[in-house]
Amino acid sequence: MAGNNGQTTRIELPGASVDVVRKGSGQALFILHGGGGPVAAMPFVDRLAESFEVIAPVHPGFAGSAIPDHFDDLQDLVFLYLDLMDALELEDAVMLGISMGGWTAMEIAVMSTARISKLILVDSVGVKVGGREDRDIADVFATPPEELARLFWHDPANAPDPAHMTDAELEMVQANRVALGLYTWQPYMHNPKLPGRLHRIDVPTLVIWGESDGLVTPNYGRALCAMIPGAEMAIIPAAGHSPQAEQPDAFVRHVTSFAS
Numbered sequence: 001m002a003g004n005n006g007q008t009t010r011i012e013l014p015g016a017s018v019d020v021v022r023k024g025s026g027q028a029l030f031i032l033h034g035g036g037g038p039v040a041a042m043p044f045v046d047r048l049a050e051s052f053e054v055i056a057p058v059h060p061g062f063a064g065s066a067i068p069d070h071f072d073d074l075q076d077l078v079f080l081y082l083d084l085m086d087a088l089e090l091e092d093a094v095m096l097g098i099s100m101g102g103w104t105a106m107e108i109a110v111m112s113t114a115r116i117s118k119l120i121l122v123d124s125v126g127v128k129v130g131g132r133e134d135r136d137i138a139d140v141f142a143t144p145p146e147e148l149a150r151l152f153w154h155d156p157a158n159a160p161d162p163a164h165m166t167d168a169e170l171e172m173v174q175a176n177r178v179a180l181g182l183y184t185w186q187p188y189m190h191n192p193k194l195p196g197r198l199h200r201i202d203v204p205t206l207v208i209w210g211e212s213d214g215l216v217t218p219n220y221g222r223a224l225c226a227m228i229p230g231a232e233m234a235i236i237p238a239a240g241h242s243p244q245a246e247q248p249d250a251f252v253r254h255v256t257s258f259a260s
Contacts, residue, residue, distance in 0.1 A: 006040065006049075013083045016068045019058045020084070024049025028090050029259065030116075031056040032081070034099030034123075035140070035180035036242070037172075038063050044248040051256055052094070057084060059101075061179025064172060074100075074183045074191070078107040085115045092117040094259045099123055099216075099241065100184055103191070110197040118259055119205040121224070122251075123213050123241050125189040127198075129223035137189045138215045141181065151214030154240040198227045205231040206258045208251065210239035 006023040021040035029052035033039045040056040048054055059077060061067035070076070081104065085093070095116045097105030102124025109119055130136045138151050149159035162170060205228050209221035218235055225233045234254045236243040244251045 011084065011087060013080060013087060015070065016060060016080055018060060018080060018084060019063075019065060020088075021054075021056045021058070023054045023056075024052055026052045027259070028052065028088075028093035029054050029255075030085070030090065030093045030095045032095070032097040032101030032104050033059065033062070034101050034242075035176065035184070036099075037176045039098065039244070042245065042248075044244045044251055047248065047252045048255060052259070055088065055090075055093075057081065059179065059183070061182065062176050064175065067179060067182065072182065073186075074104060074107065077104055077183060078111070081108060082111065090115040094118045094120065096120040096122065096255065097124060098244065099125055100180065100189075102126060103184075103189070103194075106194060106198065106201070107191065109203070110194070110200040113201065113203045116203055119201060119203050120208065120255060120258065121205065122208045122244065123210055123216055123221070124207070124224065125184070125216055126191060127195050127224055127227065128190050128192060129220050136216070136220055139188070140215070141177070141185075152241045154210065154212035154238050154246055158246055195227055199229060201228050201231075204258075206254070207231055207233045208243060208254055209233065209235050210241055210243040210246065211235050211237045212240045215241045 006021050008019055008021050010017050010019050029048060038058045039045055045054055058065055093116055095105050102121040103126030106126050125137055128136055149156040153159050207221055207225040209218050225231045236247050236250050239246040
């Protein structure tokens with residue numbers, strides 16, 4: 001088991017490999033990151049590793065990793081992580097999914113919760129809550145960067161500044177966007193069949209949302225929460241689409257209280 005400094009292991013699975021970061025000890029907390037990339041180095045993860053063994057895989061295509069040739073949508077990621085949880089022999093894990101990772105977590109949970117004891121969704125995409133012509137989820141690929149920062153962050157000053165990034169870092173950001181597009185583009189950021197399957201989630205579920213999220217608003221979060229039997233919701237003030245980054249103390253409190 002990894003210590004608090006963390007350890008990265010490449011795990012070979014049928015048809016693909018995945019890098020997995022492990023930190024801390026205790027009950028397994030299986031974290032699926034969003035389109036912004038891996039979160040294992042963020043302060044909130046170190047805080048959670050004080051109470052849990054954090055297990056944080058890197059989606060293929062992110063952080064410089066390769067995308068298998070046969071991957072073409074989110075379902076490939078879902079089955080990869082079902083295989084990974086089997087390989088890790090997880091038991092009673094808390095699964096936490098952020099944004100696109102929340103969508104992935106829901107897809108896993110409607111298939112099987114055999115290795116999951118609780119589910120936490122953070123500003124998750126994955127469903128359509130409005131009508132056919134309603135824009136439920138902002139188009140992250142077509143929105144200008146300045147407007148995207150206003151939608152994403154409660155305080156846009158928290159947005160990463162490309163002017164202060166190295167060429168390698170900028171290349172990584174663009175590669176992450178390519179991977180995000182592969183997993184989420186068509187249909188955009190949702191599975192039309194998922195709402196009809198969410199009744200199958202049979203573990204306690206917490207939906208965490210940033211009050212200022214403009215990418216997927218709290219009303220979207222409330223509609224999603226209502227689709228999952230018995231789910232409860234926590235709104236974090238002064239936070240946008242990434243409450244774990246803007247309000248890490250409040251975020252960690254919600255996660256640890258619910259998971260314990």
